Amino acid sequence: MILYNQNYEMIGISSEGLSLFGFLTPEDFFRSCNDVSDYFLETSPLYNAQNHYIDLIISQSQSNIQDMQIKLDNGEIMSVKIAVEVVNLKDVNEHYYSVKLLFDGNRLAYVNDKNRWLWDILYLSRLDSVEFKRRILEFSQIAKEKYESLYEAKLLLIDANDTIRELALLATNLKLTEFCQILINIQSTNDEKLLNDEFYKYMQFIDNIENIIKSEM
Incomplete structure (x- = not known):
């Protein structure tokens, strides 16, 4: 999971996200880049120098899920689905964006995680x-x-x-x-x-x- 504030500024990343991009700590990640969109291939549909990808997803997609290709520092190119969910705060007129990267079958083999497909379904189901x-x-x-x-x-x-x-x-x-x-x-x-x-x-x-x-x- 990746967390953004309402201004599309990246403010947090989970250990799963760090592992995907090849980092051990958030400090290492943020020293390397400011946003996961830095890893988007320019040929990918959400790559846009003028608009943030979250804005593109929530304004153009009914499901808030879009396909994307990313390129890691080791040169590997992966196809992922990016899902965005708006998180509203209690008693405060603010919101955050929760972003989840959902891997395709090839990426599942790469990370050797046979269980992730079920947790991807959990995210898509929107259930607790x-x-x-x-x-x-x-x-x-x-x-x-x-x-x-x-x-x-x-x-x-x-x-x-x-x-x-x-x-x-x-x-x-x-x-x-x-x-x-x-x-x-x-x-x-x-x-x-x-x-x-x-x-x-x-x-x-x-x-x-x-x-x-x-x-x-």
């Missing part, structure tokens, strides 16, 4: 982290409870559309698109081998998100 964890574990419990009946129904060619729709709605609300694709594959085939493959992915996905959530608690 405690509520997000609660809802993920609730979803995983329901998915495990439905597993046997869904598997049996598909093998016996029994209509399982209601169960699939229920699980798909829960997964969609949590933006778990990978699980939704698994459900689509399960719904669209009766081939036993393909079903076994998809149901394996089904439980692997559930076990994965449970392990991530529980490791962070």
Whole structure:
């Protein structure tokens, strides 16, 4: 996370942000540059010498999320999504901007962080982290409870559309698109081998998100 005041002046950066740009301390970062936009490639859509990128995002994007390419000091170029959220202060007529860099799949491999994809979903969901964890574990419990009946129904060619729709709605609300694709594959085939493959992915996905959530608690 990167924090700006209402004048678009960068006033803070998280340890995750420091790690991304290759710095150990905020002092090192601010000695090197004044703003993360110093790392934007000039060919990127948000690079603009006249306007700050936050102003461009919040004025032009309904979702406040934009694609960007950045170039690190080591020469590596990465594609990221930049998400901006306005933070209003209690009892004070001021606001701040919270900026989150969301990495693509290639960057996930680079930082060797297999868990970050789920926390990127947390940020996009706009849920409180405690509520997000609660809802993920609730979803995983329901998915495990439905597993046997869904598997049996598909093998016996029994209509399982209601169960699939229920699980798909829960997964969609949590933006778990990978699980939704698994459900689509399960719904669209009766081939036993393909079903076994998809149901394996089904439980692997559930076990994965449970392990991530529980490791962070």
